[in-house]
Amino acid sequence: MTELLTPFATWRGRIAALVLVLLGLLPLYAPWLDAAGIISQKFALTLMTRVLILAIAAISLNLILGYGGIVSFGHAVYIGLGGYAVGIMAHHGVTNGFLQFPVAIGLSALFALAIGALSLRTRGVYFIMITLAFAQLVYYVGVGLEPYGGDDGLTINRRSDFAGLLPTRGPDKTTAFYVVSFVVLLLVLGLVHRLVNSRFGMALRGAKSNEQRMQALGMPTFRYRLTAFVIAGAICGLAGALLANHTEFISPAMMHWTRSGDLIVMVVLGGMGSLLGPVYGAVAFLLLEEFLPGLLKVVLTWLHDGVAAVLGPGAGALESWLRLAEYWQIALGAILILVVLYARGGIDSLFGRPRHG
Amino acid sequence: MVQEPAMLTVSGLATAYGESQVLFGMEFAIGAGEVVTLMGRNGMGKTTTVHSIMGIVAPRSGMIRLGAQDIAGLPSHRIARLGLGLVPEGRQIFPNLTVRENLVAAAANRDARPSPWTLPRVFEFFPRLAERQTNMGNQLSGGEQQMLAIGRALMTNPRLLILDEATEGLAPLIRQEIWNCLRRLKEDGQAILVIDKNVGALIALADRHYIVEKGRVVWSGTSAALAGDEALQHRYLGV
Numbered sequence: 281m282t283e284l285l286t287p288f289a290t291w292r293g294r295i296a297a298l299v300l301v302l303l304g305l306l307p308l309y310a311p312w313l314d315a316a317g318i319i320s321q322k323f324a325l326t327l328m329t330r331v332l333i334l335a336i337a338a339i340s341l342n343l344i345l346g347y348g349g350i351v352s353f354g355h356a357v358y359i360g361l362g363g364y365a366v367g368i369m370a371h372h373g374v375t376n377g378f379l380q381f382p383v384a385i386g387l388s389a390l391f392a393l394a395i396g397a398l399s400l401r402t403r404g405v406y407f408i409m410i411t412l413a414f415a416q417l418v419y420y421v422g423v424g425l426e427p428y429g430g431d432d433g434l435t436i437n438r439r440s441d442f443a444g445l446l447p448t449r450g451p452d453k454t455t456a457f458y459v460v461s462f463v464v465l466l467l468v469l470g471l472v473h474r475l476v477n478s479r480f481g482m483a484l485r486g487a488k489s490n491e492q493r494m495q496a497l498g499m500p501t502f503r504y505r506l507t508a509f510v511i512a513g514a515i516c517g518l519a520g521a522l523l524a525n526h527t528e529f530i531s532p533a534m535m536h537w538t539r540s541g542d543l544i545v546m547v548v549l550g551g552m553g554s555l556l557g558p559v560y561g562a563v564a565f566l567l568l569e570e571f572l573p574g575l576l577k578v579v580l581t582w583l584h585d586g587v588a589a590v591l592g593p594g595a596g597a598l599e600s601w602l603r604l605a606e607y608w609q610i611a612l613g614a615i616l617i618l619v620v621l622y623a624r625g626g627i628d629s630l631f632g633r634p635r636h637g
Numbered sequence: 638m639v640q641e642p643a644m645l646t647v648s649g650l651a652t653a654y655g656e657s658q659v660l661f662g663m664e665f666a667i668g669a670g671e672v673v674t675l676m677g678r679n680g681m682g683k684t685t686t687v688h689s690i691m692g693i694v695a696p697r698s699g700m701i702r703l704g705a706q707d708i709a710g711l712p713s714h715r716i717a718r719l720g721l722g723l724v725p726e727g728r729q730i731f732p733n734l735t736v737r738e739n740l741v742a743a744a745a746n747r748d749a750r751p752s753p754w755t756l757p758r759v760f761e762f763f764p765r766l767a768e769r770q771t772n773m774g775n776q777l778s779g780g781e782q783q784m785l786a787i788g789r790a791l792m793t794n795p796r797l798l799i800l801d802e803a804t805e806g807l808a809p810l811i812r813q814e815i816w817n818c819l820r821r822l823k824e825d826g827q828a829i830l831v832i833d834k835n836v837g838a839l840i841a842l843a844d845r846h847y848i849v850e851k852g853r854v855v856w857s858g859t860s861a862a863l864a865g866d867e868a869l870q871h872r873y874l875g876v
Binding site for chain 1: 692712713718722723725729731733734739741742744745789790
């Protein structure tokens with residue numbers, strides 16, 4: 281029992297618990313936010329479902345990137361594979377989730393095995409380029425899949441059916457899907473926590489800092505790294521299957537290389553090699569993406585009014601000021617640079633010293 | 638020199654880094670339960686010998702036999718699994734693992750020893766490590782790091798323990814502690830190959846010695862023979 285309470289002994293643990301509780305209870309307080317006029321319930325749940333799913337994908341990338349030092353620059357390919365597995369099966373009338381999800385996960389694992397077996401023999405920039413090349417290959421296969429919409433993508437008419445346990449239509453489906461995504465997130469967090477602290481995880485982390493030393497102690501590091509690569513691919517494929525269900529749409533854009541970049545940004549922003557880091561990263565990244573333009577407009581309006589009060593008409597039209605908000609990504613870039621420069625361990629490191637460096 | 642078939646036999650070992658050859662026919666053997674040293678000045682090929690044995694560099698030619706099996710050219714992890722435990726020069730603790738994780742990560746008892754090295758036993762042997770078990774590897778003093786490196790190698794229950802620069806860079810008191818612990822390991826019957834610059838301590842500890850000069854063995858003999866020949870020590874070891 282006391283062991284269960286140890287995470288709460290530090291601020292880092294308390295904040296982690298708080299974030300998870302806030303995420304988990306969203307369906308309960310979303311109606312209140314709606315009534316208070318802050319944000320519509322449906323919008324909040326839809327946005328945050330996306331956050332949860334991409335957090336799962338980021339956690340899977342963190343397993344290899346943060347703990348294994350394996351910089352895969354094609355991780356979004358598994359989101360695409362998982363998504364396409366669900367989409368294509370649904371297109372052919374196979375909507376049984378108990379069939380779709382294992383296929384999505386298995387296909388992703390199989391691809392990760394092939395990609396990893398070839399690319400993990402290389403190092404550094406070569407590894408980055410090979411993983412990117414494989415991801416682009418699959419991306420262009422997706423573009424060429426004319427029967428499934430090619431570049432335009434494919435609409436999924438029916439969500440995965442889990443023997444009717446999960447409402448696939450009606451007003452409850454958004455909430456139900458949010459809860460499912462949250463439970464999957466918790467399971468994935470639990471799995472990665474156990475993996476990372478097992479002897480397998482120790483070998484993976486040790487090989488990150490000194491692979492030759494780990495080998496000289498009798499550990500076949502290639503096999504360990506490949507295993508981690510496959511597990512990460514499988515988890516990310518699961519995220520892809522969830523995402524396809526969430527958006528009820530698949531397209532090659534899911535696995536565009538910029539999506540892989542986004543996942544890396546989430547992991548780095550949140551904290552590489554920390555369990556909750558990718559969750560913080562996904563929340564921060566996607567909420568910034570959603571609200572930064574609006575926030576900038578508020579700031580710009582305020583600035584404009586200030587300048588106009590001094591210069592009068594010389595300040596120019598408010599509209600030309602607001603146009604600057606279109607470049608909100610510059611602000612996002614600046615935030616990222618600040619995190620990389622001043623908070624090496626990402627958001628997570630702001631809450632105290634991480635256990636794993 | 639060694640009557641029974643040696644545990645580790647190195648013969649005709651030649652190793653090169655690209656064009657520059659370092660070892661020119663290294664020859665030596667270690668029997669079960671023996672403590673043997675490689676001595677010599679810097680750059681004579683002691684570490685390269687160790688790296689060749691461990692498969693960290695591939696030997697160009699020659700034979701390295703562990704028991705009856707030729708291990709020359711095998712991948713590092715296979716060689717380690719056959720029973721060689723290395724305490725490397727510079728310790729090379731995993732900085733991002735805790736002390737406990739450093740010990741546990743590669744632990745094994747492949748020969749199914751009746752009384753193997755376990756975490757409690759290592760902590761009993763090095764009480765300092767027990768106190769530090771939740772510290773990260775990079776939060777240790779040099780002496781603690783060396784104890785951890787030895788403990789980490791012992792946790793694989795090696796047939797032969799190899800120490801490259803066993804006490805380099807350690808304070809005199811800590812050195813003494815390391816020599817004492819090696820003596821206790823010897824009394825336990827652990828075979829050890831040790832490299833160090835401290836001739837006096839090595840003579841006191843080891844059974845036999847090999848002096849290495851320019852990639853080959855130029856002298857070998859017992860502790861008594863080495864201790865009695867000051868000219869030899871002066872010529873090759875500069876003491």
